[in-house]
Amino acid sequence: MDNLIVAIDGPAGSGKSTIAKLIAKKFNFTYIDTGAMYRMITFYLLENNIDFDDLKEIEKALKNINLDMQGDKFYLNDIDVSTKIREKRINENVSKVASIKIVRDNLVNLQRKISNNKNVILDGRDIGTVVFPNAKVKIFLVATAEERARRRYNEFLEKKVEITYDEVLKSLKERDYIDSTRDESPLKKADDAIELDSTSLTIDDVVNFISKEIEKVK
Numbered sequence: 001m002d003n004l005i006v007a008i009d010g011p012a013g014s015g016k017s018t019i020a021k022l023i024a025k026k027f028n029f030t031y032i033d034t035g036a037m038y039r040m041i042t043f044y045l046l047e048n049n050i051d052f053d054d055l056k057e058i059e060k061a062l063k064n065i066n067l068d069m070q071g072d073k074f075y076l077n078d079i080d081v082s083t084k085i086r087e088k089r090i091n092e093n094v095s096k097v098a099s100i101k102i103v104r105d106n107l108v109n110l111q112r113k114i115s116n117n118k119n120v121i122l123d124g125r126d127i128g129t130v131v132f133p134n135a136k137v138k139i140f141l142v143a144t145a146e147e148r149a150r151r152r153y154n155e156f157l158e159k160k161v162e163i164t165y166d167e168v169l170k171s172l173k174e175r176d177y178i179d180s181t182r183d184e185s186p187l188k189k190a191d192d193a194i195e196l197d198s199t200s201l202t203i204d205d206v207v208n209f210i211s212k213e214i215e216k217v218k
Contacts, residue, residue: 004029004119005134006214007127010141011187012175013148015198015206016123019141022207024121027214032114033069034124034131035094037107039085040067040076042097046089052096062106088163095175098125099182108185126185128193136217138193139210147199148172 008016024031044065050057068075074082097103108131128138149169156163179187189195198206
């Protein structure tokens with residue numbers, strides 16, 4: 001089947017990207033990291049000192065931005081920003097940028113264009129509700145805030161980022177609030193999505209569960 005869309009939505013740190021990459025590899029699907037797209041836009045706006053409330057400047061900036069994704073490498077106007085988009089300042093601002101309508105409209109159009117006539121898996125906040133409401137498989141992946149913070153904290157430790165667990169937990173809760181209460185495409189479960197709590201599940205458990213759902217519609 002061509003153009004089979006798998007949507008994985010959920011809050012920050014729920015394991016969406018990790019799971020989506022493994023599923024993509026298993027089924028030879030194209031993986032689209034929508035979160036990285038918003039991170040690249042956030043990085044560009046911060047680097048160029050563009051106020052998040054200045055919609056005219058943001059609109060102008062979007063016309064000068066070219067995003068490219070190659071595996072785990074992310075390029076902004078041909079510059080590798082893979083590491084920079086994971087910095088603390090990006091984590092603290094990406095939800096604000098993602099709530100800007102012209103940014104969302106721009107990236108949703110890009111996500112649909114990239115996905116055309118392909119089998120793809122996308123992860124984000126509004127894939128199953130806005131980007132691809134007719135996706136064949138929709139998963140809403142959740143976990144407790146404490147477990148998500150633990151996972152994200154361990155990622156930071158591996159990358160030698162100086163941050164405390166409490167700081168990570170506080171940041172996640174703030175992102176949860178912004179993501180779920182924003183006017184534009186808030187984080188919410190699609191009516192026909194399957195909610196999966198990964199708090200006490202292994203990565204293999206989650207991959208196997210979603211794989212079975214994909215097999216049902218292939």
